[in-house]
Amino acid sequence: MAPLPNKRQNLLPSGFISVREILDHKRGVGNLLNVIGVVKDFRAPVPTRRSDWKCEIRLYDNSAEDDSSNSLAINIFRPENEMPNPRLGDVIVLYHAKLQSHAETLSLVTHWTTDIYIYAANQIPRPPEGAKEALRPQPRKTTQSPGQVVHEYVSFLYHCIDKSNLPTEAEFQDMKVKSTIVTEKFKQLKDVRDGIFADVVVQLVKQPYDTGDKITLWVSDFTENDSFFHFVYTGLGAFAGQSADPEGHLATLPFGADPGTGEWKGPFGKRSMQVTCFDPHTTVIRERGLSTGSWVMLRNLQIKYGRNAANLEGFLREDRWASSLKINIVQMDVTDTESPDPHLKEAVRRKREYEREKKDQVQGIFNAAMAGKKRKSDMAEMGLPLSDKPKKKNKNRSKARKRAAEQKSSSVVSTAYSEVKCEYDNKPISTIGDILDPVYIQTDVNGNQVKLQLPFVNVNYRANVRVVNFMPPDLEDFAQPKKLTEYDILSDSEESDIELVSEGEAMVDRATAREWEWRFFLELEDANPPEDDREKKKTLWVAVNNLSAQCLLSLDASDLQQDEKNLEALRQRLFLLWGELEEKKSLEEDRKYQAALANRELNRPPPNSSDDESGSPQKQDVEPSQISNRPFTCCIHQYGVQVPEENPLKADAGEGKRWQRMFGLFGTRIAYN
């Protein structure tokens, strides 16, 4: 007969916490905890991406023994030769194990200061004798060590705990072996077949549909599977269902998205699969706020035909035999450019290819429509495109930048026009008025010829201008923390046009920003305004993105609040461009500020480079007449961005979105000594 344990042995030694208390959130994540438990499962060491290896021990104690699911994992990251090798039923004493919430589950993880002691189950004496002799040798140096109180508690715990839920020795060994077998289950959606289970990396392409007990997702990895539903791209044909306004203009033009109905926004073709998720995954989708645009890994996704027996679907169910809650939906980090997941990277690359092809196709449709429908004089109004292929833009800008670098050391003749260089110096000049003129196409809607205003066209121009204003008002803010998009995960990520509101961008904190980019706006007026514009000079806001600004300034962006040298260089270059505009604007700002203080009206319109009536910076912060800065020739391109639009009649870029015409500067360089 085993002697009854005495009272002292019965009590968890002070400084230790029970498994039950941990699972009941009695301690916060991040705390370092001391825990004593019995080994019920072990996943053998596997290499990690770093130099450490990783193994996992699952523990339970007598606070949680009546429920087989109440056990706690300790994740051990250490060099391979310091890995513990516990056996079934061994007692583990942990010091300073960090509590974490990983994969939506509470678990322990080793910390710098964690010590792990293992007592061999078959050597633990019956209480009240302490288990000191059962201690396995330590593979590494420790800072804490168990005393007699702990040794005695180990004996008590091992002999008194309910072991009926422990696996058999054979089962334990089997699980341990299986834990190292990693079969590649990853599949691209193009390769999924009826009846298989697969891991996939996909993007949510539609808002999750939540019925309470289940959530259905539409996902794509931008591969095609013949067994998926075919989403037809209606494209330009979609406006046949819309009505023209009394003047024969359509208010909107669908362009790469479906109008009004807000239904399918792509990808089109057989690239998307429906996935039905059940608990516990639904909870994660809600709590993480997964939504359109989120990239996720779905593990062990069951693939089979849906009820209509025509299209393959995915099913994400709970893991039946998992020893604890197992979450098979994991959000992917598209901002991790350091060590991007290769599957994610490939999927993002395919998405970019898909978007490029779609854009080219849509542009092609426009070009064909315009070539067929427009009179020649209309073409002249467009400002004679220098190139109508958006793809060439970057090449041209790179060339300009390269030339800028080449000419860096060359001497510059200091005349008004020669201090700013521009690409395409043999191309005709457009006026601001030309550039601002909307472009129409004649087309056939339900048998009627209507004149249709395009929301924007991808066209390049050259113009003689001078700068009359700029945004943001402080030069320090001309450089911003680099905004990350999902395409940044690709090593050949390209410059993107400045958008007013962009989706999928991760907000970057100024304090933690590693990379900076130029991002500012210039308001331009004609250097030699046409006669009819003399009374009310037309102006145009152009966005200057990072590449254009590098070309313009021959400077790289940095944190200008810290980098005074770069700020001063920026100020000098811009002086060559706009003379004393900054000083005058600053004086004007001061004057206005004083006036506003007096009037208690400090609200200012937001910065904006569009030509839209509602959104453009209408207020002239500086009177153009006061400006005596230098005229120069520059390249301007027109492009479109999507902006939120609550009015469904105006939402021509899909649900809640409208196309907004924008202008950007490119291929222009300030020469300097």
Added chain:
DNA sequence: GGTTACCGGGGTTACGGT
């Protein structure tokens, strides 16, 4: 100072959406 990682096996609930 505090990341790294998350086995196997064989699938019901629900009935919508393109």
